[in-house]
Amino acid sequence: MGILKGPLSGRRYRIVGDLPEGFTDEFIASLNTNQHREPQSPTHKGQSMGWCQVHNLLDVDFSDVNQWLYNHYALFALRVDTKTVPAKLLRAHLEKRQQAWCQANNRPKAPAAVREELREALEQEMLLKTLPRVQTMEVCWNMNDRWLFFTSDGELPNENFQKLFLRTFGLRAIPWSPLDELAATDGLPEALVSAGTTDLRGQGDLRGAGR
């Protein structure tokens, strides 16, 4: 599912601000600065986020504009990697380690400091063997008409996208669905508020009642 094939889902934004003169070179540098980077440590836990190309999520170099700029459309993707260890598996292994420690040390229970040490060591071991969960969400930016489409409807991905877009390009992306267009029509929001709500159960319009 995405910009180039399959059903299309996601949110539309309008872009506030002007493109800088000779923006191409500037945007190459900005995209490369904010490209997705693999964490330096293989035991890194949590999220890593940055831009990649739509054609292959391993391609994160934007120097060749032919790979992401098509006339007035910029096409790229937000890549988010998330690495965690399965909590239940960690707990089960930890229990075994604690039992082994108690047996080796002839103690009924491992002290808190030892338990924490065992947990940290185990988590590092498991992170080494764990691959991240990789998500990509595509961005198609019409730079002439100042709108873009982001192929996710999730709140968190959209928040992350807005922040990274602002950091990368210095331009604000504001959610802009057909309903936002409607809301920007002079006088219409007030007219719709004063029109009240509709109740089809037979009571007529109930002014002021919320839905």
Added chain:
Amino acid sequence: MSEGATELLPAHVSADFYLWLWFRSESLGGHFSIEDGSALEVYVDDRLALRDAGEERPTTLLTGDSPGTTPEARAAVLGGKVPKEIRFLMRREDREYHVTLRGERVGIAGAKLPTQVKTGEVAEILYDRMFVYEELHWLVSCLLRQFAAERASESWRATVVPQMRAWLGALDAGASGG
């Protein structure tokens, strides 16, 4: 981060829009005339989700052919439920769109676009897809404007609401009568 402009509108607008579009698609036989004078056909496709007023999660989900014509769908509305998402088929000239409109922002989801270019240069595929996506966005915007003009007018309460009640009641009576 800004949340756009929808916070200026009453929260029920999107649900009213979905209901109006469902009602109009049946009462007009699917035939709309949009603001540039061209014809547009709109039908409820194969999915309809309704929620209780004031709730977020849908509590009634109807799928299959023309779920909008089922007694269950009308009974849910008569019982006070409001549409949360509806999948529509829209046809303009020879282009046919299947799209789910959902949520308070009237989001576009699962849009099947009538593209011409399926393979070849990325640029050609992209221009073709964005052309039809733009048309879909414009069509939804046109329908929303048409709805808003009716919704904010005096004729809403005087004419449209009674028509909607009759539309719901006719089917309800038909269902009761066997």
